[in-house]
Amino acid sequence: NYKINGKSIRKSHFDLLCRIQPNQVISLILSDDSYTPNQSQLFRSLVSIEQFTRLRSLKLIELDDDGASFFSDLYKLKHLVSLEINLKDKLPFIKTSPPLQRLIINIESGVHYDIDPLITMIQSEHLRQLTLSNCSCSKLQQIFHRAIHLISLKISLMFTDAKEMAILINFHQEQSKIIALKSLSLSIEGYGDTITRAHLEGFLTPLKCLRKLELIISCFIEPECYDANQWEIFIIKNLSRLMTFNFNFSHVRIDKNVLNQYRHPFWMNKCWFVATDESYSSIYSVPHFSSTSIKYSSIPISSKYTTLPIDQHITCYDRVTQLEYDSGRRKAHYRYNYIEKIYLTNLNIDKNAINLSKVKSLIVKNAQWTFSKILI
Incomplete structure (x- = not known):
């Protein structure tokens, strides 16, 4: 079994790697970044992706065509369980996918795509780990409904109006099964309205199995959202299994009293330390967000x-x-x-x-x- 990593590799070495029998490869990383330009084109001239009949993991880094030449035949890789894509210019079109257990789509910061069409084509029933950017609330609801085995989720939501933001409050209303999610990284951006405690608690309350939580909120939030005492009560009551909690709240206005709340034993004993900038306009976990x-x-x-x-x-x-x-x-x-x-x-x-x-x-x-x- 071979694992081919084309990231930062010399062309002469990559040529040698391509001589390996494709059916012996279980992991493949291809990169067209500045260190290895045109690598995917060289790869396609030597072999075809469907020859990798035992491939289990595929990672594509900034490919010139963002992987479009691979995705039409992706469904032929019957053993593929992990797919990771670092996008360069555009969103790929996946006609259909094998039953993936791990899907990561990394989008450069500040770039926004409508990712909903891609999500529609993904078989999510077997997913255990998922990373997506710019997902809509309605699509995320579908993911929770279909991806019943999901245990790790990293997602970013972009809100443009209060109506869409309000979905968070009753997000899990139609969810009847126990949500097994253990790790959640949630990033929220938006404008035109304010994130309230009701939004956050409505989304988080049913996630009883959570052990690791990361919250990044880059829009206006009400003071109750960073009130340490209210977080303490909420976590004890609803997220009793939580072991790690990191957050980064910007666009806030705090004072010394807010920071002192985080000096209480509940926070210090768990080593959940926080900091603020000198203008008291943000509050974040340290060293995680240092x-x-x-x-x-x-x-x-x-x-x-x-x-x-x-x-x-x-x-x-x-x-x-x-x-x-x-x-x-x-x-x-x-x-x-x-x-x-x-x-x-x-x-x-x-x-x-x-x-x-x-x-x-x-x-x-x-x-x-x-x-x-x-x-x-």
């Missing part, structure tokens, strides 16, 4: 804006992968261990403060520096 980008000159995290214990502040810095090195005057309070990209505006780098072994990109922001000066 920023991955930072300026070297930024002031250290203040306990005034977070419930995270001071000895755990390092966990936020460990999430940082992009660093703007704009000053060498301040001594770093923490070491940056996972930096992949550095924006350089100052050459006095404190090498003890940054692990340079993981850096993949160096962007120089001073056109007057010579190459030799940077190397020194």
